[in-house]
Amino acid sequence: MREMKVFEALTIHTLPARLSTYPALQDRIGNDGNHWKVREVGDGNLNLVFIVEGDSGSAVVKQALPYVRLVGDSWPLPLKRSFFEYHALMRQEARHPGSTPEIFHFDAVQALIVMEFLSPHIILRRALIDGQQLPKIANDLGLFLARTLFRGSDLSMTARGRKDDLALFADNAEVCDITEALVFSEPYYDAPRNRHTSPQLDGIVAQIRADRDLKVEAQRLKHLFAASAETMLHGDLHSGSVMVTPDETRVIDPEFAFYGPMAFDVGMLLANFWMAYFSQSGHEEAGSRETMRTYLLGVVTETWSVFRAEFSRLWRTERTGMLYQVALFEEQGDILGAEQALDHVLHQIWVDMLGFAGVEMHRRILGLAHNADFETIADVDTRAWCETKALKLGRHLAVNRRQIYSIEEVNSLAELIEKEIVS
Numbered sequence: 001m002r003e004m005k006v007f008e009a010l011t012i013h014t015l016p017a018r019l020s021t022y023p024a025l026q027d028r029i030g031n032d033g034n035h036w037k038v039r040e041v042g043d044g045n046l047n048l049v050f051i052v053e054g055d056s057g058s059a060v061v062k063q064a065l066p067y068v069r070l071v072g073d074s075w076p077l078p079l080k081r082s083f084f085e086y087h088a089l090m091r092q093e094a095r096h097p098g099s100t101p102e103i104f105h106f107d108a109v110q111a112l113i114v115m116e117f118l119s120p121h122i123i124l125r126r127a128l129i130d131g132q133q134l135p136k137i138a139n140d141l142g143l144f145l146a147r148t149l150f151r152g153s154d155l156s157m158t159a160r161g162r163k164d165d166l167a168l169f170a171d172n173a174e175v176c177d178i179t180e181a182l183v184f185s186e187p188y189y190d191a192p193r194n195r196h197t198s199p200q201l202d203g204i205v206a207q208i209r210a211d212r213d214l215k216v217e218a219q220r221l222k223h224l225f226a227a228s229a230e231t232m233l234h235g236d237l238h239s240g241s242v243m244v245t246p247d248e249t250r251v252i253d254p255e256f257a258f259y260g261p262m263a264f265d266v267g268m269l270l271a272n273f274w275m276a277y278f279s280q281s282g283h284e285e286a287g288s289r290e291t292m293r294t295y296l297l298g299v300v301t302e303t304w305s306v307f308r309a310e311f312s313r314l315w316r317t318e319r320t321g322m323l324y325q326v327a328l329f330e331e332q333g334d335i336l337g338a339e340q341a342l343d344h345v346l347h348q349i350w351v352d353m354l355g356f357a358g359v360e361m362h363r364r365i366l367g368l369a370h371n372a373d374f375e376t377i378a379d380v381d382t383r384a385w386c387e388t389k390a391l392k393l394g395r396h397l398a399v400n401r402r403q404i405y406s407i408e409e410v411n412s413l414a415e416l417i418e419k420e421i422v423s
Contacts, residue, residue, distance in 0.1 A: 142306025267356025
């Protein structure tokens with residue numbers, strides 16, 4: 001097999017000739033690249049993604065580009081992010097088997113990963129926009145969160161192993177810079193890369209950017225994000241990073257992986273369910289989405305419940321790391337002490353999760369990278385009203401998170417905001 005020593009972006013025309021000598025693709029697709037069918041499907045912000053099909057089967061080829069695809073080559077970005085995505089996928093699969101696509105090949109020079117083509121899976125965000133009520137996503141994602149976050153931390157790993165991983169993922173700095181800027185800072189001032197539904201949102205945007213309490217809390221959350229290296233995170237876990245069927249849930253695209261606060265992945269995911277909830281009134285062309293709204297709040301409740309339950313189970317059965325050692329509690333007959341510590345850890349995750357969820361809702365409406373839940377609403381006034389409701393909940397979560405005590409309380413507030421009458 002001839003390895004290219006200089007990076008070159010793939011196209012649908014060059015891919016068969018360049019990759020047909022890869023044993024991983026020959027085994028999965030077929031030996032003759034002339035018989036391969038290639039289509040580009042990448043619609044994300046950063047990468048090229050191709051589906052390759054042949055006589056023997058299919059695979060996905062994902063290649064990083066040396067810039068942010070959404071913006072262009074004026075925003076350069078290191079190709080090494082594919083290295084971190086590869087290593088994150090391998091760790092997530094080990095920590096929660098069956099939760100990610102199978103990896104067939106990784107080429108660091110060409111910044112590409114060859115992986116399983118998930119079919120008939122679709123992107124979760126698309127399913128929710130279409131009004132599909134998938135029965136397993138809450139349980140599956142709650143387990144994924146608990147197992148990957150717990151098993152990637154000092155609660156479970158050896159001190160040496162965790163520190164080695166921390167050092168490895170610390171080099172994913174440029175991608176972290178994107179999160180630090182686009183999530184925590186730029187939405188709260190008139191940054192050049194921002195955009196919002198205008199003029200409909202101009203008033204509430206001005207209020208948000210003049211809100212001193214909100215800006216201070218956003219920066220406190222940014223401080224936590226940057227300074228609290230608790231576990232390996234997916235780093236960009238939203239409904240566009242999940243592929244689903246009614247029976248299966250797979251998590252994809254962890255190129256933003258790094259060591260950060262446990263609550264970050266949880267907050268990002270739940271925020272996207274709350275945004276999907278508020279977007280439903282913009283997708284009612286075929287009739288009421290009231291049952292879909294009820295379903296989505298149920299997904300939020302169940303995801304958090306499953307996460308808490310599984311995290312607690314792992315605490316009691318797999319707490320083998322250096323934090324809250326069993327030798328200090330259970331082996332001294334102090335089971336209540338271990339439970340008290342668990343309550344403290346879960347409470348801090350809860351409070352931080354609410355804050356991260358709040359700023360995620362803001363950045364998806366006010367910043368650079370928006371989501372299709374709102375963007376696919378054709379009527380601009382309806383879209384703006386849906387976005388306004390999410391902005392209101394986001395502000396409340398970020399600023400008042402220490403005075404919120406249950407997921408049901410948040411969902412009840414979401415229902416009240418949803419029922420507000422346009423003045």
